[in-house]
Amino acid sequence: MRRFAYHEPKTLEEASRLLVDLGENAHVLAGGTDLFVEIRERLRDVSDVVNIKNIPGMTDITWDPAVGLTFGALVTARQLETLPGVQRTYPNFAEALRLLASIQVRNRATVVGNLCRASPSADTIPPLIADGAIIHIYTPKGMRRMPLAEFFTGPGRTRLERGDIATGIVIPAPAPDSGRIYLKHGRRKAMELATVGVAVSLDRDGDTCTNARIALGAVGPTVLRASAAEALLKGRKITDELIAQVGAQAMAECTPISNVRASAEYRRSMVGVLTRRAVKTAMEATQ
Amino acid sequence: MNKPANNLRNAFSTIGKSVKREDVIEKVTGEGVYVADLKPVGMLYGKIKRSEVAHARIKRIDVSKALAYPGVKAVLTHEDVPRVLHYGSPHPRSVSCTKDQYILDDKVRYWGEGVAAVAAISEEIADEALDLIEVEYEELPAVFTPEEAMKPGAPQIHEVGPGGNLVLDPVRVERGDVDKGFAEADFVLEGEFSGGRPMPGYMEPNVCLADWDGSGKLTFWTSTQSSFMVRGILAEVLGLPRTKVRVLVDHMGGGFGAKQDCFQHEFLCALLARETRKPVRMEFTRCETFLAGRSRHPFKLWLKQGFRKDGTITARDMRIVFDSGAYGSHSPGVTTVGTNSATSLYRCENVRLDGRAVYTNTPIAGAFRGYGVVQTYYALDIQMDEAAERLGMDPADLKLKNAVREGDIAPSGHAIVGHGLEACIEHGTRVFDWKGLRQGARCPDPAASHVRKGWGLGCEMHGSSAYPGIKEQGNALIKVNEDGSVTLMTGAAGLGTGAHTALAQIAAEELNMPFESVSVVHGDTDAVPWDIGAFASHTTYLVGSATRMAAAEARAGILRRAAEKLQTTADALDMVDGRIFLRASPDSGLTVAEAMGPTPGIPSANILGRGTYEPTKSYSFAAHFVEVTVDTETGLVTVDRVVPVHDVGKVIHPIAAAGQIEGGIQQGIGHTLTEDYIIDTETGRSLNAGLVDYKMPLSMDMPDIDTVILEAAPDPGGPWGAKGVGEDPIIAIGPAIANAIHDAIGVRFHHYPITPEDILNALNEKERQS
Structure with missing residues (x-):
């Protein structure tokens, strides 16, 4: 070293x-x-x-039904993963944590660190973007907060400027009738970087989707929102035909590259498969 | 002394029992010492500068800045090291090796080859100094595939060898009359097969430590499977008598065959230590285990077989080309063994085979568990499955009908002993419920029509010992101590397989003494008898037999000594479980300690048992039954269950044998589905030299494995009939998975790894055609 x-x-x-x-x-x-x-x-x-581990105030995890889940920059992936409340309320985030590296790594790794690393394939980013998470940042000029969806500018790059330190995350409380899921596609069950990751969070009214957020991992320079696919879902009754359309739209919106993990074509077709599966499951999920 | 006859007793005291391994406490507590744990006073750290071009002449290499860097003690380039053409693969007793490498040359032949070495007072400084070495290359045209390398006029990678980038002359085998055989066939199957570049992925990266003493003797700790061969080649290339090189190896974190070369870094480490007059340790990074380790040979294979309507094979014609990479290493052996293996497994009287190994400007392929046979039997077994489909037969029935039988001539030229393969297929068919499962639905859940199941069978046979390629010899010494314990001295390396435990069990069994009374001294070329190396699935078979001979001699010595003390004759005595007694009055007697031990006025005895065994060969057999699930939307294949049935003759340590089988299955699943070390065919660069993108299956990915070990065909060459098990499991699992995938989705694959993308592309193609 x-x-x-x-x-x-x-x-x-x-x-x-x-x-x-x-x-x-x-x-x-x-x-x-x-x-x-x-x-x-x-x-x-x-x-x-x-x-930064000796800096006080960044190890707390708090839950407030009005605000949602708040946790500091030093909270480890394993701490969050093993909280029954996280598993119950944010099963998409819990799944992303469960699939992140290995238990040994998760005992050390922080979620905010996973975000700041800004890998397009980071497991925690898609579900947090799909749930509208807010990142808190200390800057020399004072505290800032920013939607996580706006935080990333490219592979390994964020809006953090020199002297900025991300201090924590807030995930808003889910709507009463909603469903959320993260699906990871990789070739191993652990210690795996996502070939494609898809997070879908839906608000529902019966079998109608009232609001949808779709985040696609590992198919662009940052985790992407599939906004046109989201728009197709909004206010619509969910049918197999609509789900097929949404999958095709998400495929059109992603911008994958080819590398040793997979070809761009394969990644694109997996976006279709996983988006269809995720929408279906999120509509059926009980919160 | 003659080898003891087998089956002297029906009941065994130690063998066949899973005794506590002799190294278990050290390993689980982390106290076991590996070479990377050693740090003698004043030790320096060695690092290697690696080429960033694939084929070039070195025009200029300037180390002045690196030498001036604070903390750097020495830098070596091709201008500073002995220029001796030498073997990479350390089997000088074998005809099958190629002298084609120098420690450092003024040429580089692949991207990642070492061009200079640095010793410094810290690893960081050595690493930083590498950047200060300036190398100017004159690039040469390069070839990255055997197809390119074999074209007329292709750039030549070596000046030695038969030419045309061949590592050795083609290996040709012909038995019977192939043309007549094809003429008698009712139908012919023909196919092309290929395979990627799997790596052994041992846990312990290559590491060595060199230290020279005042008398000019080199002590060399290294993670090797063949310490005496490392001693021989180091001595030869460095111009030393062999006795001036002492090679030491204690615990190893795996080798899988690939640690039986004498590596470039080993010479450089020794030379840096001589130059600096300090101990120097050199340890590979994980990346370097890819760049400078040894892979399995990528291959292309063409196979044509004729069949009769009853399933008889009338003729077999095969050509195989192995990609050797930039140096020959084990290519001669791999080509010989891999090509010859196609004479057997499934019976055929008319066989014509052609095997070649070709140099390319890519990392070096070497010895690796399965040694050429993985490639051949992948093709052979899959084509048998295709034949069964064509015939409308159950593949298990067709394979059983053609399975190699007692008396058939094996690839080695020997008559096969026993009906091992038939027993494996028959037993596995029953315990797996092969027929029942294959009658079931391929789509178990109609609501999830994209999830399909399939069941496949793959078979293999593999020799214990490298005979006839190498004339083998196993040696053992057993010293009887004055406290009644014995010490087994062996040169056989312990790669982590539990080999020393098995050898100690064999010694205890033959002595008829408790297992705990046997300790093992190994891995010191100054102390133990000469050893050929731990490879070819032969340690239990070969060194085990030598150990048994040594134990028999030691036992006779103990009884003679006891007879003196008891004033009787040795043949009047017996020893059971370490207690010596008169056959005529079994209740009286003495312990080995009492027989051996010094008593006032009487010194201890000097009893040494010696065993030397020169075997021919035995064959082990296996049939692997596999269940897979294929997701036809993502192309992901999951191996759900494996029933591996192995015939090993006589099992010495059931848990260790099962461990070998499970580990081989894990590696084999990786090779078949996920593992491939990828070289850019434009530049020769390594694209995934690390464990992030070279994907080995991990514990979470492992299926249920219900291992069955049979003792169906004991071989008289091994102790109590024992044969090898190390390589077998990696051979059968691959075709079993490929055949199961076909069973699930109706698509044949002739290559590995079979990626999710391959599955989807093939399914799309199938849909287009229908």
């Missing part, structure tokens, strides 16, 4: 200042499950590691 300098700030202000002063090769350490692998495999140039 390449050498780096190590810092343990005690406050967000101190951490932020360090990140500004040390320049672009200073990186935040929370779980470290991506950062250290990337340093070791020389995928990222790192001059300084800024450990």
